[in-house]
Amino acid sequence: MDNSHEKELTSELKDTITYLEEKNGRLTAEKNKAVDEYNTTKSELYRVQKELRRLKTEIERMKSPPLIVGTLRDVLSDDRVVVKSSTGPDFVVSVSEMLPKNELILGSRVSMNKQTLAVMDVLPSPVDPIVSGAEIIEKPDITYEDVGGLRNQMMELREAVEDPLLRPELYKKVGIEPPKGVLLVGPPGTGKTLMAKAVANATRATFIRFVGSELVQKYIGEGARLVRELFELAKEKAPSIIFIDELDSVGAKRLDSTTSGDREVQRTLMQLLSELDGFTPTGNVKIIGATNRPDILDDALLRPGRFDRIIDIGLPDVDGREEIFKIHTSYMSISGHIDIKTLAVMTDGASGAEIRSICTEAGMLAIRDGRDCVTMSDFERAKSKVMEVEKNKVSRPPALMFA
Numbered sequence: 001m002d003n004s005h006e007k008e009l010t011s012e013l014k015d016t017i018t019y020l021e022e023k024n025g026r027l028t029a030e031k032n033k034a035v036d037e038y039n040t041t042k043s044e045l046y047r048v049q050k051e052l053r054r055l056k057t058e059i060e061r062m063k064s065p066p067l068i069v070g071t072l073r074d075v076l077s078d079d080r081v082v083v084k085s086s087t088g089p090d091f092v093v094s095v096s097e098m099l100p101k102n103e104l105i106l107g108s109r110v111s112m113n114k115q116t117l118a119v120m121d122v123l124p125s126p127v128d129p130i131v132s133g134a135e136i137i138e139k140p141d142i143t144y145e146d147v148g149g150l151r152n153q154m155m156e157l158r159e160a161v162e163d164p165l166l167r168p169e170l171y172k173k174v175g176i177e178p179p180k181g182v183l184l185v186g187p188p189g190t191g192k193t194l195m196a197k198a199v200a201n202a203t204r205a206t207f208i209r210f211v212g213s214e215l216v217q218k219y220i221g222e223g224a225r226l227v228r229e230l231f232e233l234a235k236e237k238a239p240s241i242i243f244i245d246e247l248d249s250v251g252a253k254r255l256d257s258t259t260s261g262d263r264e265v266q267r268t269l270m271q272l273l274s275e276l277d278g279f280t281p282t283g284n285v286k287i288i289g290a291t292n293r294p295d296i297l298d299d300a301l302l303r304p305g306r307f308d309r310i311i312d313i314g315l316p317d318v319d320g321r322e323e324i325f326k327i328h329t330s331y332m333s334i335s336g337h338i339d340i341k342t343l344a345v346m347t348d349g350a351s352g353a354e355i356r357s358i359c360t361e362a363g364m365l366a367i368r369d370g371r372d373c374v375t376m377s378d379f380e381r382a383k384s385k386v387m388e389v390e391k392n393k394v395s396r397p398p399a400l401m402f403a
């Protein structure tokens with residue numbers, strides 16, 4: 001009897017324990033859930049508070065009065081300054097305590113309080129988007145290996161442009177001034193722009209590139225201003241190389257009889273001349289110009305001290321043509337053997353651009369025949385086609401063109 005009572009008690013206790021354990025498990029899960037909820041709510045609160053702070057500052061910003069833009073004219077000894085506001089008259093005003101004194105450079109743009117005209121901040125000088133877009137940030141993927149022939153010209157160009165920038169002490173030691181500007185001269189399609197691209201790719205200096213015609217602007221004085229800003233940018237980012245392609249569009253000879261458009265181009269040229277004189281040759285800005293009409297360039301551009309090194313880029317000779325063929329065929333899928341030497345001999349008088357066009361044409365002929373690789377006979381046909389067009393262009397008498 002005693003024994004059975006004990007058993008009953010044990011089983012009852014066991015039941016209670018299981019029940020309590022179960023309850024404990026449930027409660028723990030509930031507690032974990034509550035902790036999770038607490039954490040999410042806390043981060044939500046934090047997010048909302050941050051948003052509130054942001055909106056508050058945004059409202060502050062919206063409520064703050066506009067600042068007036070002016071130009072700094074003079075710094076007086078009692079820490080006040082003379083400014084010219086954009087509305088006209090000059091004012092003597094005080095300067096914000098926060099502004100370091102050394103930033104107050106005469107001529108800089110400043111922002112001023114609307115009521116007191118006190119100078120609040122110095123603004124960066126405005127840069128024309130044409131100018132800021134001229135800096136090459138993404139380097140072109142043309143390397144020295146992509147330029148066929150022109151070995152001497154390439155060497156001269158690098159000597160004149162890269163060495164003075166990267167090893168100025170060499171010139172100091174010898175006691176000469178390095179050339180300031182290099183002019184690449186040669187017939188169309190001979191690789192002038194290509195060479196400049198290769199330099200841009202290889203150099204560690206800032207490369208600034210623009211086309212001469214971009215400087216010819218609609219309004220009087222605009223072109224000259226662009227030239228000035230370009231050189232300012234170059235000086236700011238020195239060591240740098242400025243490349244002016246198609247220089248003849250601004251550098252043509254100045255004539256007496258002119259329209260107002262011509263006079264504007266001449267003003268731009270004069271600004272260019274004075275900028276070329278404006279910095280010391282050992283200074284770390286170099287200029288490369290390129291043109292295929294050196295005959296119409298103004299003499300003043302070519303005098304020593306400006307574009308004082310002229311690199312002649314003629315049509316390629318047999319070896320040059322062979323190299324150019326090699327470069328352009330290296331990307332093509334060729335079937336069988338093609339005799340590049342023969343091709344080079346056949347294409348006497350062709351420019352680099354024509355050789356590239358022969359290669360493209362050969363590829364087109366192969367595609368037309370439904371093949372996916374190019375044969376020697378494609379090249380021969382392409383050559384006669386491209387060279388024939390070129391010959392016709394030259395030999396056609398001008399009178400017939402308009403008959």
Ligand SMILES: Nc1ncnc2c1ncn2[C@@H]1O[C@H](COP(=O)(O)OP(=O)(O)OP(=O)(O)O)[C@@H](O)[C@H]1O
Nearest residue numbers: 147148188189190191192193194292324352353356
């Ligand atoms: N020496 C060369 N080696 C390899 N490719 C060349 C060479 N010369 C010209 N080419 C090819 O011809 C194309 C045109 O050359 P590029 O733009 O340099 O001519 P350019 O001399 O600047 O002519 P332009 O005076 O008309 O501006 C190049 O993109 C290149 O494919």
Ligand SMILES: [Mg+2]
Nearest residue numbers: 192193245290
């Ligand atoms: Mg060119």
